[in-house]
Amino acid sequence: MQSTLPNVHIEQYEGPYDLLVELAKKEQIRLSEISLQSLTDSFLTYIKEREIDPEIMGSFLVVASTLLLIKVRQMVPSLAHEEEEEISDLHHRLALYEKFRAVSEILAARWNTKPLLPAHHFAEGEFQEPGSEAFMPNISSELLHDALQNLIGRIPPPPKPSAHLTRRGRSIKELFAMFQDRLDRVKKLIFQETVHGSSRQDQAVSFLAVLEMARNNSVRLEQEEAFSTLTVHKI
Amino acid sequence: MTSLTQHIEALLFTAGEAVSISDLAQLLSAPEQDVQAALGELAQHLEGHALALVTTATHAQLVTSGSVAEFLAQFAGQDGKELSRAAMETLSVIAYRGPISRYDIDAIRGVDSRRMIRQLLLRGLLHQTRTAAHASLYDISEDALMQLGITNKKELPQFEALSKSEHIDQLLNSSK
Known part of the structure; x- marks a missing residue:
């Protein structure tokens, strides 16, 4: 309301x-x-x-x-x-x-339009500049060298270039149609079984397709608990 | 100026921040009453100068005066220290009625003010006095007065009417 x-x-x-x-x-x-x-x-x-x-x-x-x-x-x-x-x-x-x-x-x-100012009001700002002594405690070139070495050591090696191109996944439209088609025939299906064997990307897109269908009220989703079997009912 | 007043001026100048009146009394081996009187003399002496004396019930600080506030504001820049409406409302109640307990602040605002008080304390806009027997009392700090551009809370608009009203006292007492 x-x-x-x-x-x-x-x-x-x-x-x-x-x-x-x-x-x-x-x-x-x-x-x-x-x-x-x-x-x-x-x-x-x-x-x-x-x-x-x-x-x-x-x-x-x-x-x-x-x-x-x-x-x-x-x-x-x-x-x-x-x-x-x-x-x-x-x-x-x-x-x-x-x-x-x-x-x-x-x-x-x-408030704060014409404030009365304390001593050192402007000087304080200068002291807080990074690069003033307080921020540079006992730096030596050896220390910087070691720090850099340490950092380089922690960089992971670059991944080997992959030889094959990624297969283009199926579009949400295709998977939407696929689910609709199957549901017209079987009325209810288990999501995990349906996407079993397809690529990870296709599985994710399938899930989006099913969510979209649920949003349209063309299916009802049922799942007992997190990560358990997801049943898709045609409405 | 008496020598006590001069010494206070010297201490406040070199301190560069708010000094409590009890510290001044201790440093100068003078009774607080004399320190208060000397502070009054110093404030008067500074009239017409670019420096002024900010005083609360417990502290004093040398600051730039209101007459040069506009001039200095052009160099100060806006530091974005805005206060929310609720925080300003709480600060106002404390400014006029302080030293005041949280109970009375709540009674005037009609709502729990704990969070606002915490915020104001963190930003140094309040003084908190803890007494063994009573609840903490809150009062406006020098910093808050300075942000408002005044040297003493008596310069607040309608200060007399809102700080010393029998009607308000009665109302606050009736809720106890």
Whole structure:
């Protein structure tokens, strides 16, 4: 199911308050104790549909329960005085959160634009250049010679040139047709038996052909466990 | 400038990095209170200079001042040290409310902030104070203030309103 929040471009909400503030913005309402309940459905939809980090899921649920409580109160007016505190508490917390969120946006815009710099700020960069002394501990020409010898010794000998050309394998189209043809006759076959004796490349392409057929819903694949017999059923 | 102030300036200059106020007090055999006062004098003395004093509750550092920040920025290049929105939000809460416990940070943000705090600590943007009896307390570091281009957190926008609000204190206390 597609999300009901198509216009929100933030990839992940940082927490339940963050989500509520964004929802309110989107629906162009001011957050108040009354308006909160109109956000309940969108809030619940969001937490149902997204994968929320389990580490922070709990905090989403706490807020969800308060939102539900507000909704229940509206539907059952006799409960109007129940849990009043919890609801106004959420409202106050959201108001406070919004203040910090606002200054955090100001600070984000300022971040790293005109930093105050410490002593050696520029010199540090120079010292970290590779090739400075720290990166060249006691290098001698003997050491380099030995290292090179060692490296050459580890290079594997080149493979003998092969005298024959590789046979061109059969195309996926050919193998697809071959499987279709056989299945028309036998209705079911064992993959391993069918490809037995053909080249490794043909076996691999056959497998792709069978996968393609399964994707088309023209066959059903059955395998008890990994690497065991693969049965191809015609549908 | 008193000689204590001069000595502090000399130590901070030669250190080239943040020095804790308790270290300064020890090096100078002076009470921390006097060091704090001398730091105030030094900050005042530096006004109008290209150097400034960044101070947090626990540390002090000599840095280039805001008046030359734009001039220097052209040589500094962008080092891509961006902060995620959640990290900046967490840092803001700590900047205004620090020293603050994780519990209170979570209460304001409405969500578990452990991972954000870890990230900020790793990047040197926070100071952590561990006390035997209480949970760790977090406060903004000189590095973070410098990135924001300010020498003290009191220069943050709406600092008074957000740092010393009875309303906030009440709200935080009510969740305990």
